[in-house]
Amino acid sequence: MNVEISGVTESMSHRMVASRKPELNSSATVANGKVALLARLRQGDERAFDELVTRHHSALIRMAMGYVADREVAEEVVQDTWMVVIEGLGRFEGRSSLRTWIFGIMIHKAKDRGVREKRHTTFSSFESADDDGDDATDPSWFHQSGEWAGHWAFPPQPWDDQTPEKLLASQQAITAMNRAIEALPRTLKDVLILRDVEGVEAKEVCNILKITETNLYVRLHRARERVRQAVEAYLVGRKPTM
Amino acid sequence: MAQEEGQPIFSEVTCQEIAQWASAYLDEHVEDERKRHIALHLAICAGCETYVKQIATVRDVVGILPKAIEQPSDSQRLRQAFVARARRLPASR
Ligand SMILES: [Zn+2]
Numbered sequence: 632m633n634v635e636i637s638g639v640t641e642s643m644s645h646r647m648v649a650s651r652k653p654e655l656n657s658s659a660t661v662a663n664g665k666v667a668l669l670a671r672l673r674q675g676d677e678r679a680f681d682e683l684v685t686r687h688h689s690a691l692i693r694m695a696m697g698y699v700a701d702r703e704v705a706e707e708v709v710q711d712t713w714m715v716v717i718e719g720l721g722r723f724e725g726r727s728s729l730r731t732w733i734f735g736i737m738i739h740k741a742k743d744r745g746v747r748e749k750r751h752t753t754f755s756s757f758e759s760a761d762d763d764g765d766d767a768t769d770p771s772w773f774h775q776s777g778e779w780a781g782h783w784a785f786p787p788q789p790w791d792d793q794t795p796e797k798l799l800a801s802q803q804a805i806t807a808m809n810r811a812i813e814a815l816p817r818t819l820k821d822v823l824i825l826r827d828v829e830g831v832e833a834k835e836v837c838n839i840l841k842i843t844e845t846n847l848y849v850r851l852h853r854a855r856e857r858v859r860q861a862v863e864a865y866l867v868g869r870k871p872t873m
Numbered sequence: 874m875a876q877e878e879g880q881p882i883f884s885e886v887t888c889q890e891i892a893q894w895a896s897a898y899l900d901e902h903v904e905d906e907r908k909r910h911i912a913l914h915l916a917i918c919a920g921c922e923t924y925v926k927q928i929a930t931v932r933d934v935v936g937i938l939p940k941a942i943e944q945p946s947d948s949q950r951l952r953q954a955f956v957a958r959a960r961r962l963p964a965s966r
Contacts, residue, residue, distance in 0.1 A: 799939070
């Protein structure tokens, strides 16, 4: 999907003079596809429905898992979500995007289900995870006093020429990153899945999760930082001489 | 492993702040002035340049990690429900 977006974006780039935010480009082009999809869905186009399910099902399951006890329940929640979507398509007014609407339904259902499963207490402790703290990064990496205060005491070691593609060539690296993502607390996992895995724009992520952009970036950075540490651990482990 | 250059970098922002803002900066979600300060700092600070680059790599790689393509266990039922619903609403478009 990312590839698709960047392909279209390039062809459009000559028209995007005023825009400096890359996400504006993609939103304009993706929007057309979304409108077309919605029209096809309303006409009862089965293939459009398959497309919609294929596009979102994995992410829905992955996110639902953060709210309910197990995989089976998550699948039920998402299945119920799709039924609500089917029933509601005729009434869907398109004030939010189709995706925001669908994920909103899932989160509502998953929370409901989670509460009924008496995971309520676990929830509130998750929800209250402070977004205002600035401890995504470890303070001990930096000098805390003296003329070097705020400067790196232990700067990160460059990853040589590690590109995303090179990392993906290693099954071990993929496993390390997936583990780090799965181990994230729900609030962090939600933003990482939506923003980075699914490529949802920041504003829409905020709408889906009902959080502010400040919250979003605090959480997103914490999530990315944990994955960064997983990559670092993988790279260090790979080179015992370091 | 302290920075070896003789003088602390003169900058409007500290490395610690850069590290905290790295994700917002990469997404162009910082105000213009802060953005300028960060860009200036990155130009002269190897540690921060490395850090921000690594966060960018993480952001990019997470987006292209191979994903399990999952289908609903009962996709046939869903499709039938969709078709049935569409038949009940022939005029809706
Ligand atoms: Zn620095």
